[in-house]
Amino acid sequence: MTQNRTPDRIANRIRLLRTQSQYTGSILIVEGDTDARVWKNLVDSTKCHVENADNKDKAVKVLNILEQHNFAGVLAVVDADFDILEGTVSVSPNLLSTDTHDLETMLLKSPAFEKVLAEHGSEEKIQLFAKDIRQTLLESAKIIGYLRWASLKFNYCLTFEGLDFKKFVDEKTLVLNKSDLIKTVKNKSQKLGLDDREIQQNMDSLKTDAQDMWYICCGHDLIAILSIALCKALGSCNSQKVEPNVLEQNLRLAYESSYFCKTQLHAAIQDWEKINHPFQVLANL
Numbered sequence: 001m002t003q004n005r006t007p008d009r010i011a012n013r014i015r016l017l018r019t020q021s022q023y024t025g026s027i028l029i030v031e032g033d034t035d036a037r038v039w040k041n042l043v044d045s046t047k048c049h050v051e052n053a054d055n056k057d058k059a060v061k062v063l064n065i066l067e068q069h070n071f072a073g074v075l076a077v078v079d080a081d082f083d084i085l086e087g088t089v090s091v092s093p094n095l096l097s098t099d100t101h102d103l104e105t106m107l108l109k110s111p112a113f114e115k116v117l118a119e120h121g122s123e124e125k126i127q128l129f130a131k132d133i134r135q136t137l138l139e140s141a142k143i144i145g146y147l148r149w150a151s152l153k154f155n156y157c158l159t160f161e162g163l164d165f166k167k168f169v170d171e172k173t174l175v176l177n178k179s180d181l182i183k184t185v186k187n188k189s190q191k192l193g194l195d196d197r198e199i200q201q202n203m204d205s206l207k208t209d210a211q212d213m214w215y216i217c218c219g220h221d222l223i224a225i226l227s228i229a230l231c232k233a234l235g236s237c238n239s240q241k242v243e244p245n246v247l248e249q250n251l252r253l254a255y256e257s258s259y260f261c262k263t264q265l266h267a268a269i270q271d272w273e274k275i276n277h278p279f280q281v282l283a284n285l
Contacts, residue, residue, distance in 0.1 A: 005054055005058075006058075007053075007058050007061035007062045007065060008065065010051065010053055010054075010058065010062045011062045011065040011066055013051075014027055014029075014051055014062070014066065014071070014074070015066075015069075015071065017049060018071075023049065025046070025047045025048055025049060025073070025279070025280070026047060026048045026049070026073040026074070026075065026276075026279040026280060026281050027048070027049050027051055027066075027071075027073060027074045027075070028043060028048055028049070028050050028051065028075050028076075028077065028281055029051050029053050029059050029062055029063055029074065029075070029076040029077075030050060030051070030052060030053065030059065030076070030077055030078075031052075031053060031054075031055055031056050031059050031078055031079060031103075032052060032053075032054060032055065033052050034103075034248065034252070035052070035103050036050050036051075036052040037252055038103060038107075038252050038255065039077070041252075041255075041257070042257055042260050042282065042283065043281050043282060043283060044280055044281070044282060044283040044284070045283075047279075047280040047281075048280065048281045048282075053076075056078045056079060056081070059076050059078050060076065060078065060095065062076070063076040063092065063094060063095055064092075067092065067094065072276070072279070073276060073279035074094060075094050075095075075096065075269070075272055075276075075281060076094060076095050076096070077096050077097070077098070077265070077269075078095065078096075078097055078098075079097065079098050079101065079102035079103060080097040080098045080099075080100065080101055080102070080215060081101060081102065082101075082148075082149050082152065082215070083097065084097075084215050085149070085206075085211065085215055085216070093272070093275070094272070096265060096268050096269065096272070097265075098265060099214075099263050099264045099265050100212075100214035100215060100219075101145070101214060101215050101216065101217055101218055101219065102218060102219045102220075103219065104218075104219020104220060104222070104223060104248060104251070105214055105217060105218070105219040105222065106219075106263065106265075107219070107251040107252065107254075107255050108134070108137075108219060108222055108223070108251065109134075109214060110255060110259040110260075111256075111259060112251050112254035112255040112256070112259065113134060113251070115250075115254040116247060116250045116251055116254055117133065117234070119250065120230045120235055120237055120241070120242050120247075120250075121230055121234045121235040122234065122235045122236055125233065125234050125235060125236075126234055129233060129234060133229075133234065136174050137174065137217075137222050137225050137226060137229075138213045138214070138217055138222070139213075140169060140174055140175060140176040140225050141176075141216075141217040141218065141221040141222045141225055142213050142216045142217050143176050143178050143181060143203075144160075144176070144181060144217075144218065144221045145213075145216035145217045145218055145221065146203040146204075146206055146207065146216065147181065147182065147185060147199070147203055148160060148218060149203075149206055149216070150199060150202045150203045150206060153202070153206070154202050156189075156191065156194060156199070157189070157191070158185050158186070158188075158189045158191060159185070159188050159189040160185065160188075162188070163184060163185065163188060163224075164184065165221075165224045165225060165227075165228055166228060167180060167184045168180035168181040168183075168184055169225055169228055171228050171229075171231065171232040171233060172232060172233050173233070174225060174228070174229055174233055176225075178200065178203075179196065182196050182199055182200070183196075220244065220248075223244045223247050223248055223251075224244050226242075226247060227239070227242050227243060227244050227247055230242040230247075257283065266282070269281050269282055270282065
């Protein structure tokens with residue numbers, strides 16, 4: 001059970017890997033199981049062990065524990081989330097974050113997105129849509145992104161798990177209705193007493209012209225909207241065939257090492273390898 005896997009237990013497991021199995025390679029700590037699946041295709045498995053820490057908070061805590069014991073060759077990669085926008089900078093040289101909001105948005109920003117779109121979409125409907133699809137998804141998902149951010153910043157404690165996106169996303173245009181979104185999230189969170197106008201004002205207060213939407217948008221939200229699009233606006237799929245978890249799996253499978261090589265995170269890991277020689281994380285292409 002993941003709730004029984006405390007940071008101390010995970011750290012002990014990593015230490016035992018070195019002492020009992022005499023493993024001398026590097027350790028890459030990641031947030032979760034799906035992240036680990038992506039990373040296992042990107043690292044050199046003979047020189048790097050990928051450890052799933054269950055979530056971001058645990059990943060950072062496990063790294064801190066190991067650093068306190070001067071454990072060499074350990075690196076953690078976590079989702080940027082809203083840290084970049086908040087100006088939160090890691091103080092550890094062994095903690096890196098994604099180029100965009102999360103790992104899923106890195107997949108969506110890459111050519112893996114076009115592969116999945118070609119697999120499930122209708123060429124005719126895509127042409128008729130006549131708008132940049134990736135940009136359209138971002139424009140809708142950023143509204144949820146600002147609500148997620150406002151919830152964290154203003155302590156609304158809203159629930160975003162299990163939302164029915166059809167309640168606030170138009171299946172033909174993919175335009176998101178902000179009022180319907182707030183209503184749906186308030187109902188889901190059982191926070192009916194929150195003032196809609198105040199929420200919208202706080203969402204608006206977070207916006208600046210300089211913000212990169214790839215930091216605002218959450219990958220799960222983008223994929224949920226894409227799922228709706230592939231059933232109507234961009235395709236004629238059965239909803240079960242393009243459920244968000246299916247699309248996420250497709251994106252992971254479509255993501256190639258050559259795409260990752262062009263990212264800032266790849267370059268940052270290369271820099272880490274130079275400083276922490278002889279430990280190696282990345283596979284040589």
